[in-house]
Amino acid sequence: MVAMTGMSGRRMYAWLGPLLGILLVGLLCLMPLMAVAAAEQDSSSWYESELDVTGSSKGAEGTNRRTPRETVRNFVALTEAGEYERAADFLNLADLPPSERVARGSDLARQLGLVIDRQLWIDWAGLSARPDAMRDQGSANHPLAGQARRDIGLKMVKVKGQAYEIRLGRYKSEEAEPVWLFTPQTVENIPILYRAFGPHRFEVYIPTPLKQRLGGLRLWEWFALPMLLCVLLGLGFLINRMIRWLGHKAKSPVLRQAAEKTRIPLALVAMAIAAQLFIKLGVSFSGPATNIVRPLLVIIIVSGLGMTVLKIIDAVLNRVTLRMIGEIDDTRSIKKRELYTSIYALRRVVVLVMVAASVIVVLIRLNLFESLGITLLASAGVVTVLLGIAGQAVLGNIMASLQIALAKPVRIGDSVLFEGNWAYVESIFYTFIRLRTWDERRIIVPVKYFISQPFENWSVKDARIMKTITLFLDHRADITLLREVFIELAKQDEGVIDHHTLAANVTRHTRGGQEIAFYAMSPDPSTAWAMAMRLREVMLDHVRTHHPDWWPSERIDADDVNARLAAAAKETSGPSAD
Template identity: 25%
Template sequence: MQSYLVTVVAALAAAAIALLLVEVVHRVTRRLGRRSLLMTELTEHSHRPFQLAGTVLAVQLVVRFTTLYAVGSPWRQAVLHALVIALIAAAAWLVASLLVVIEDTALARFRVDVPNNRHARRVRTQVVLLRRLTIAVIVVLAVGVTLMTFPAVRGIGAGVLTSAGVVGVVAALAAQSLLGNVLAGLQLAFSDAVRLDDVVVVEGEWGRIEELTLSYVVVQIWDDRRLILPTSYFTSRPFENWTRTEAAVLGTAVFDVDWALPVQAMREELRRLVESSDLWDGRVCVLQVVDATGGMIQVRALVSAADAGSLWDLRCLVREHLVAWVRDHRPTAMPRVRAEVGDASGTLPWQAVQPRRPVRRLSDTDVPDDARVFGGSDDGDARSEAFVGREDHADSRR
């Protein structure tokens, strides 16, 4: 009993000393790294896993060397085994936190709060996916090392290795969809087809890439809904990416107006409007007649903006302003339907003229030759024999 108490007290003392040393290192690192981003990230992300790993290691060493008198006893083996498992988990957490620190330090060099942030968003997308992949690999390795600490698992290791090929084939067939999404996620990360914060149109919805993982993509729709899609969707189906090369985009506003519209005056009004608006980026301002059928003309205003959100507001502003301009300043150019009414005394060809004498109307059976397809001419008689004659022949056989 006295030996057990000595072991417990020594373990507690070792844990306290380890915590004290880790705290001293933490405070010194934080003080010295006030101007260093790497030191700041270390103190924020690696402090807790470092505490756990140092404490478990200290306790494990104390228990191992203070229980030499009980070598071979079951309780000693169980305690040391549990401490080894805890040390493996703490080491995996510490390594993962160090990787996160390195990745965050690298990402700090690429700012996304600037107008031209395409390269930064590309790097961020790749780093985020690599972070998820490396953490998953660390977890798998930690679980594998933990299982190898059990004698039973080590004993069947040879059998597992020999059947690894069969197991791999079965696992690949069972997780075909999951593996396809993982590979699609890696393809998206390095093919530059889509990145975080890209503006896309998928399934008829306009939104922004909010989250991109190895298995799914979260699209934040403009009305704050979330559209969850598998990563394989973006490698197997077409979608619109409005910000793949740059954020600046073009947009249109279409108007149906009367032929009386002075196009040049409307073009000048559009130019005055966009030049007075902060939404316009100064690149494109065009007004053209794109169609002239059906009694009206179709006018299209083409404008540009720095990003998709500004373009939407600019298009709405152009529609609202030009509709009011046509209504208030050019009312004769508003869309309308014309109706021409004639009188009995009119002499124009298109007017309805009252007949002055009765006109002989042909009966239903008295049809002129030029109104018939079958008959009335040699060619018509031939067609009549070719089509009608065969039916008559068929009827006679019945």
């Protein structure tokens, strides 16, 4: 037994030795490949650059460039202090000839510092403080979370229709650690950006003490912004009054209505354009003010122009409606009511198109597609859920309104009976329907609720309506005589058409009397309502004058009276004595 164990142990050691040797040789062969892979992975986190481009003062105080946040913070601090030669160490001057780098570097740093001061509202918390600029792993919605970056965009601006970007890149030379610098493309675009966003002509007249900073803005800006607002409000008031005066002088009703409706949007547009011209030609505000004022002016101009176009289209459509159709009600033909409903549908389509176009223009003008695209795609599910919950009622009403515009189960001017109210459909808006009752009341009904409830459309095919006039008379009333009288009187009424449809019948019979219904056809519900009132009055007058005994009277059964008297006598006598 011992001998066998020794033999198996010798065999195991015999093949284990060669196996370990093979593994060791394989590991030695893989080490160079792993080193190359690691080097390739590290090199993907930066760009290779020359030593004189990355600079030799990276260890000096105030010029730390290990992270994007350090680079931007120190560059801004140096340019504000006027140390442009040191600030040039933050620029990648690889595209400049070596002989010009020292001479032009400081001037380019000065120009870029002024552009950043006037165009960037720096989000310090958003700038990465990591050397590899890796996004936080907690940003699960961002597709680049957990990946190292070697370039970062700070600002995208447009000059004369061309896009220019201020961007940082990570560069490494053979004998130095990686540093973050403004990219050569940014350096190349500095003169263009400086001419577009640098100091303007009137800034030279501003006293030096007023150029000191206070709360993110220069002192003179705290005075200039309120003064600019007051001037713009005065300009808007004058333009508003001028457009109103021109509208009163216009002979065309369309021009008068368009001027009245567009004077406020046009005043806003003029104010925004004047503010943009002042900023472009007069002075250049700091980054925080610029990043608030410029987008606001773009939004005001786009929305104001959109509202102006909508008001003009609305005025034209109103004029066309009044000229071709006039005041709409159920007396108008079906084609006119359908045309009126189609015009309202056209208005809604125009509004939707203008709103969508305005939003797209604002996004393009503010360069928001690039910055918001990934975020919107990543959060599309959340936005969909929120819209589904918060905007369910509004979206449902809008879809119901479009359904009415397309299917036309009810048209503007139709006479309907909705929840016991006889009314005309006066207007169909995005979210509600306005009904006008016969007594000039207005009933506002959500479109979705209106469509989901049953209603009677008395004008769906033809405005004609059969009106029923009901009288309750005694058993002695002669239905044959009343029928002849009603037909004769109805033929003389101007609101009755189709005389062959005139009829009278007993529709109900009780102990108290009989119910008699008279039927007459009218061309439309409003005429039918007035006609029914007149015929009811004349029929009542006929019964009152010629047959007063036909009025219903209460009949008492003798047996019932005796039973009631006996019960009353028993109650008054009280309980019997024992």
